[in-house]
Amino acid sequence: MSLDKALEYLLAEEGGWSNHPSDTGGKTMYGVTQGTYDAWRTKTKRPRQSVRSITKAEARELYENEYWLASSSDKLPWPISYLCFDAAVHSGPSQGKKWVQEGLGLTPDGAVGPKTLAAAAKAVAEGNAGTLLAIVDARATFLARLVQRKPSQADFLLGWWRRTLRVLARTLTD
Secondary structure: OOHHHHHHHHHHHHOOEEOOOOOOOOOEEOOEEHHHHHHHHHHOOOOOOOHHHOOHHHHHHHHHHHHHOOOOOOOOOOOHHHHHHHHHHHHOHHHHHHHHHHHOOOOOOOOOOHHHHHHHHHHHHOOOHHHHHHHHHHHHHHHHHHHHHOHHHHHHHHHHHHHHHHHHHHHHHO
């Protein structure tokens, strides 16, 4: 499996245009916030524009460089790579890597090195669904704690959990 499959799943979750007043991300298109889009366009020497104008090709390029590669999902075996990628988009590349490491029973440091890669390969080779569940559990627990710290985000918790469960379901059926 590849970025293209992970992105297909991700875009099904992220949808199109959003500008929910309680969402700290603000204006969002295909899951890309205006702030992320501005930073990426500046980094790639493109003029800023409304995130509502982002093309699917741009979104793919941004997701590949800022999330797929940045989270080391390109190095991880499927379906762990997909779990990491979706988590990276939702909560940042470092956090996605930490949840994977926690689920693998490693000390989460956010650096995907030989130990993380070996543990991920072993879990996938053994068909260890428990590892996938542990990764998702780490994410769900983090999100619940986030809402404790930021009560304004409580409106989103159920949706975040449902998304996390859909992501898990895809990993168990692919």
